[in-house]
Amino acid sequence: MNTGVNRLNSTFMRYHIETREAQWRFKLPPKFRVKIYNNCVNVQECVQACVYNVHRVGEDGRVAEPVEELCRGCHRCTLSCPKGAICVELNPAFERLGDSYFTPERIENIFFEAETGRVPVSGAGYGGAFSGRGFDSFWFDFSEIVRPTRDGIHGREYISTSVDLGRKPHNLFFDDSGNLVSKVPENIEIPIPIILDAPLSSSSKSNLNLALAKSASILNTFAIVSADDYSDDLSDYGSNLILRIGPNEARKVAGLIKTSPIVELDYADNALDENRITDDLRFVRKVNPAALVSARFLGEDSVTEKSEASVKVGVDMIHLHVEDETVVHDPDVVKRIIRGTHTRLVERGIRDQVSIVFSGGIAEAAHVPKSIILGADAVAIGLAYEIALGCKVCHGSKHEAGCPLKVEEGDVELASQRIVNLVGSWRDQLLEVLGGMGLREVRRLRGELGRAIFFEELEMKIFGDEDDSE
Ligand SMILES: [Zn+2]
Incomplete structure (x- = not known):
């Protein structure tokens, strides 16, 4: 003690x-819906293109059902498909999460942080709003340092x-x-x-x-x-x-x-x-x-x-x-x-x-x-x-x-x-x-x-x- x-x-x-x-047993709805249409001719370009492993080859040798939770919405798959057979769109169920303040993105980050203990990667640069209210109305100023970071x-x-x-x-x-x-x-x-x-x-x-x-x-x-x-x-x-x-x-x-x-x-x-x-x-x-x-x-x-x-x-x-x-x-x-x-x-x-x-x-x-x-x-x-x-x-x-x-x-x-x-x-x-x-x-x-x-x-x-x- x-x-x-x-x-x-x-x-x-x-x-x-x-x-x-x-x-946790409760999962958030995935941020993106990924659909493969019937005109897929199984050239598997999407499998090559996706760096997040959303698209895989199934046991039957054909492109399997996409793993939507892994999708980051980069659209490389939709661009790579010669038949235009893939559709990636925002999931309305994800968009409905939370409210105007506890936004779907904030909820997604909290879930990730609680699951992994890691820092969510937002990609290059600051991904947030450039004006706003409350905590969103000010940003850290890293310019005023008196010694190296x-x-x-x-x-x-x-x-x-x-x-x-x-x-x-x-x-x-x-x-x-x-x-x-x-x-x-x-x-x-x-x-x-x-x-x-x-x-x-x-x-x-x-x-x-x-x-x-x-x-x-x-x-x-x-x-x-x-x-x-x-x-x-x-x-x-x-x-x-x-x-x-x-x-x-x-x-x-x-x-x-x-x-x-x-x-x-x-x-x-x-x-x-x-x-x-x-x-x-x-x-x-x-x-x-x-x-x-x-x-x-x-x-x-x-x-x-x-x-x-x-x-x-x-x-x-x-x-x-x-x-x-x-x-x-x-x-x-x-x-x-x-x-x-x-x-x-x-x-x-x-x-x-x-x-x-x-x-x-x-x-x-x-x-x-x-x-x-x-x-x-x-x-x-x-x-x-x-x-x-x-x-x-x-x-x-x-x-x-x-x-x-x-x-x-x-x-x-x-x-x-x-x-x-x-x-x-x-x-x-x-x-x-x-x-x-x-x-x-x-x-x-x-x-x-x-x-x-x-x-x-x-x-x-x-x-x-x-x-x-x-
Ligand atoms: Zn509650």
Whole structure:
């Protein structure tokens, strides 16, 4: 079992995530439909032309049914066929996956990352949009390097992706004989800026919670578990769990608080009430003085005020959460929430008294460093790992009836490996970003807006303020 002490010691070793192939029984529909028509004369040019092995020769010596899952839509086969007998087209079932934000391509990438632990290859150049909203409205700026780039994944130099949860030491006070008198602030270092948020409600929830706890333990990070969902199965993973408790729940779960390294007070449905937070905080501190205490807020409404007030009463962490559905309709909300809160705490000179975790709308690897550039210390992923386990992108508090996400008891190990693979792939992509910027540690990226190019600023620079032209 991991203890806080081991966690610290582990930072002197190279952190490595062990990934391995993890096929899920649920498959995505293939991106392309490949049809061979009856006028095929079996010259097998397509077999020669295809570098992805979509076209093969069957046992009967004739061109076999195409393996659609392998098709990348390069059309070499259609061009090579002298009879024009092959048709490659986008599969409507694939196009219907997800929504405008959790797009079919993002879902396909998550599935690939969870299955292989590898970084998806997008081909030459940047394949994404050149303008957009939210996380899509800014790009990494690799031009501002003060030293050569570092080789991210395979480099000989170690790039640290560790971050601290909790407060940073500020001033230490010593008595006349040189003994430390001020309490050293508690913080816990995790080797990746990613924690696992609690899953939506579903019939698989208890198995999924167990898979998440196992993944968190393998990754040496944390999984958030609601107090209602605690079971004996999870007790082996206690040092990797964040206990989430709802309003007025603290006193009912004192036993769990006592053994939890981090306690998250969920104020999702509550207006700002400093007295409530102070009261809950005192209770948790009394029961477990060593635990870090996190305050979780939902949405954008007065979140900067709530965060500032919480830091002032002494919480160690702020968890800013926004519903994925809100991000789908208003992608810019992520920028306003993270940047707004980070900036407010910096202005008040209290930013280092707390760490900020952000969750909501984290749909691809790049969203992790982008959240950090906006001012978060770490992110919590939720829907991304559920998509990796088959979720068809459900919003709200529970999975829709008919959602293919299902984790049977026998699937727990496999589900856990897929989550580990997903995080492993995202960490490799984070290393590439840090390497490209010449950064030796991810902590240096926090709030570094100069490391990004913002679309609205580019637009302003090129076209000027549109309002002036009216
Ligand atoms: Zn679902």
